[in-house]
Amino acid sequence: MMLRWLRSIIGWTEERSGAVAFVAPIMTHRVPRDAKWWYVFGSATLMFFSIQLVSGVLLATLYAPSAADAYQSLIYIDNQVPLGWMLRAIHGWSSNAMVLMVVVHMSQVFLHASFKYPRELTWMVGVLLLFCTLALAFTGQIMRWDQDAYWGLGIGASIVDRVPVIGNTLRGILLGGPYIGGATLSRFFALHVFVLPGITIALVGLHLALILKGGISEMPKPGMVVDPATYRKGYEERVHRTGVPFWPDAAQRDMVFCGLALIVLIGLAAFYGPFGPNGNPDPSNIDANPRPDSAFLWIFAALALLPPQIETFLLLAAPPVIVLFMLAIPLLSNRGERAPTRRPLAVIASLAVAVALVSLTWLGVSSSWSPVMTAWTATPAPVSLVKRLTPLQMQGALVLQYQQCRNCHAIDGAGGERGPDLVDVGSRLSWDQLVRQVQQGGGNMPAYGKTLSSAETVAVVAFLQQCRVDGQPAASIPGALERARTSDLAPVATPSASE
Amino acid sequence: MMRAACLLAGVALIAACGEVPLNKAGRDDAAAAVPPTWSALYATHCAGCHGADGTLGPARPMRDAAYLATVPRNRLIEVVAAGQGVLMPALAQSKGGAVPDADLVRLVDGMLAEWGKSGKALAVAWSGPLGDASRGATTYATFCQTCHGAADGRTPGTRGSVSDPNYLRLVSDQALRSAILFGRADLGGTCNGPYPGQATNRALRADEVSDVVAFLAARRPSIGRKP
């Protein structure tokens, strides 16, 4: 009875809409038999994007998109709204998962050269989707409206400000005014919630339509060359002969992978909870230690490591060059071999990019170039050293803490990592070299000549000189006339002489 | 299959209904409202120089019951707030430091309660005027010279010179006095006595302490920044 009812309703609807007739061939279109687990990442990306749409709309029902209230509304969502924290956790983790899946999917497509004829446009739309995803992730970080969001915007504004001539105008357009404030959040809210999702949905539709038109690519085989003149005919023949219907043969793998990925996502969200918010967006609180979200740590690292002379040029020239190059990849090579074994250059290039991204991200996590702002009072002078110091050297160890040297210099691994570890500096630099380095700085170290008294200099150098590992000799320049190294035991000048 | 799915959903629901993520006892923001404990304050603002556990740092140990029992609480708060000598920074926000006044008081009180519990105040006053430098020379030769060397630098001591002019320019008279009175037991030092191997196996008297400080202070060159 029920079944007959249902069937008549479907029949009634189908007669008027043709929905089944439209969807059925799409679902059952034939895909290559060998399209196996390699092909699940695109589907997973789409699934995470769907999660983002749903959880994003739900968050929009709770979030107060105003600079005065946004931060407090997040605290409220986390602590007061039932399951609010879980909502934020899912949105945040799914954002990371989506970025990850886009990158994996893209790597797979690149390594298998699926972008070659006739799928060039599919790739180009995919590139645009990559940047949409990254833009969504960045604007999403702004939505947190915490310290990281504020200073992240400051970094963005400073980069835009470097554009010659119109930089300042662009900055104003980006921020919605001459400073980061309410107008800025509203702009990025509109971008994050209306503009970017709209564009992304449209591009995803286009991407899928192009996939249907071009067909799912086969696994690459060495010697199976793409030739635009004959490819389409050959592909359709093969797929017709040996292919399987997408539903359910290929879709079942997507379902297995997506299901697992979803369960892992929910697990991560439930266990680790939401990201941030980290500290009020109060720009007068200068104790902030801004860090971007994980997807942007590699950019953060690159910004610290670019040579200052060409930094502005690279900052402004690199993004458009990278985008244009990625878009142009299928135009540069749309025929020929697809197998990775026959495309060593592509494999090496992918590996190089992967290594660069991973190591830059790692550097971004450790951010060894940043001074450790509290090291001077919080990182103890090593006990093993303290035990063997003379009174003067002891004062030198104090000078080293007091003058914030430890913020940039570790001793035996503890302290900042901007400058060299001082644990063996006494066997690397002679007394005179130490004095010069401390007084004049150089090699990315500030000069302390104006700050330190001569007594402080002597004390800190006396301390540094005995910083040697396992009885290594003190550094010296053979034949050079050097000041007495044991000056604390044998004072150079008696008080009466120096007065 | 259906049953397994229901079970999973149930587990997810239970997990999700928790007030907070499974691995966190409370939200960070709630924790931030609680003022830091004195030991957290110590670890952030003092451990660098005074040692991770209050001993064996380059600066005077704070885990020193006699020191904490002798020096008045107000004086401790004053030094922590406004700094002292050459190398003790001012920590109070009103002096350009990083710590609110209330935290400073809590820090000092925490140290007193934890490290100063069983301390007995010294008989000699923690501060006092300089004594006589020439008498101090004799006292120095008797009590200090074996370890710290002759004041003219001719014979080095086993523990390094305290009459080095650069050293003296970096320590205040009060720091010298505290060093003599309370010593560095954490480093194996024996100030303030008894002094093994010396003819007079006893601690310094109050006037002798002031004399030695005066003697060393007189050897401090008057150039550069004053301590």
Added chain:
Amino acid sequence: MSEGCAQCQGGCDGEKPSRRGVMFKIGAGLMGVGTVLASVPLAGALVAPGFVRDGDTWVDLGATSDYPEGETRLAKFTLPGSNPNDGETSRTAAWVRSMSGGGFQVFAVNCAHLGCPVKWFQQSRLFMCPCHGGVYYEDGSRASGPPPRGLFEYQSKVENGRLFIAAGRLPGLQEST
């Protein structure tokens, strides 16, 4: 759909082709004018904030006696021109250096590299940036690290024993000198 259009263009309803050509041109022209009229205010609203060139306003940072001579202190103030909608972000800070022998230098807290908040260290007389390790001397000049120049300095003046700075914009490479 497209077939229908093609047929209409072929003249299925009996109108004269020349007349329809004119109508088409008029339509295209009207749509063009309308689009321009609509997009000028719409695009204008989008880019207008980039062309705001309001001058900075003098902000009172308090009595000069609040700033001990020879020291550098953080001054907090509310950004002039901000509105309640900005919430906490309207609060701003500046480093005030009261020079020995008189005179003030007021620096933006924003690092000249990429705008992160620099921190003053009284002992070493250095400003350090937590993001990429830029370091500045007490007079604001660059000491080390990636910044392309010294700290941004506010225009300042002393009137009736009170310190004023000209503020209102996020400091940046093309903002202040």
